[in-house]
Amino acid sequence: MNQLVLIIGLISGAATIISFLLEKANIRGNWIHAAYGFFIAVFASVLVANFTFFSSEKEALESQITRLTSIQFQAANILKHTPKSDNGERRGFMFASLSFLESHKAEMPDTYEMARQFSLASGALENQQEDGMLRLYQGWALIDGANAMESLLQGIAGSAYDKNEI
Numbered sequence: 212m213n214q215l216v217l218i219i220g221l222i223s224g225a226a227t228i229i230s231f232l233l234e235k236a237n238i239r240g241n242w243i244h245a246a247y248g249f250f251i252a253v254f255a256s257v258l259v260a261n262f263t264f265f266s267s268e269k270e271a272l273e274s275q276i277t278r279l280t281s282i283q284f285q286a287a288n289i290l291k292h293t294p295k296s297d298n299g300e301r302r303g304f305m306f307a308s309l310s311f312l313e314s315h316k317a318e319m320p321d322t323y324e325m326a327r328q329f330s331l332a333s334g335a336l337e338n339q340q341e342d343g344m345l346r347l348y349q350g351w352a353l354i355d356g357a358n359a360m361e362s363l364l365q366g367i368a369g370s371a372y373d374k375n376e377i
Contacts, residue, residue, distance in 0.1 A: 218255075218258050218259070218262065219255065219259070222251060222254065222255045222258070225251075226247075226248075226251045229247065278318070279318075280371070282315055282318060282367065283367065283368050283369050283370070283371040284368075284371045285311060285315075286311065286364045286365075286367040286368035286371070287364075287368040287371040289304075289307050289308060289311055289364055290361065290364050290365065290368060293307050295357050295361070298349070298350050298353050301335075301353040301354065301356070301357035302335070302336070302338075302353055304357050304360060304361075305330055305335055305336065305353070305356050305357055305360050306336075308326065308360040308363070308364055309323075309326060309327060309330060309360075311364075312326050312327075313327075319367075322363070322367070326360065326363060329356070329359060330356060330360075333352045333355060333356050334349065334352050335349070335352045335353050335355070335356035335357075337349065
């Protein structure tokens with residue numbers, strides 16, 4: 212907004228000086244003053260319109276960058292603070308990952324749907340404890356699912372996630 216006031220002030224100052232000089236020279240009378248005034252008004256309008264357009268576009272881009280950075284740090288926090296050492300923790304990690312992706316499915320709908328389909332298809336979200344072999348297969352599915360979710364969240368977290376900090 213301060214730049215807008217500065218631009219308008221500079222244009223009006225220049226217009227005043229030129230108007231004063233034209234009046235002293237008395238060149239072609241009122242037609243010159245009318246054309247000059249119209250030119251200054253159009254020029255100022257274009258400058259103000261461009262400034263307003265670029266300011267709103269800049270604010271929208273800054274908002275989008277802030278939102279994406281927030282998503283990156285949320286993914287990094289899930290990676291850093293969710294344990295994955297046993298089957299229950301792996302299942303919890305997958306639930307936390309799916310919940311995170313669901314809360315941001317407006318920004319990444321395909322990623323959420325892919326992770327959801329993978330979790331359902333792998334059977335990692337089912338609890339099969341009645342048979343020893345089913346429990347073993349489910350444990351492998353949980354390891355595979357948790358590793359896939361971890362890789363997915365690492366990709367989303369990008370530079371916000373540093374493996375060396377863990």
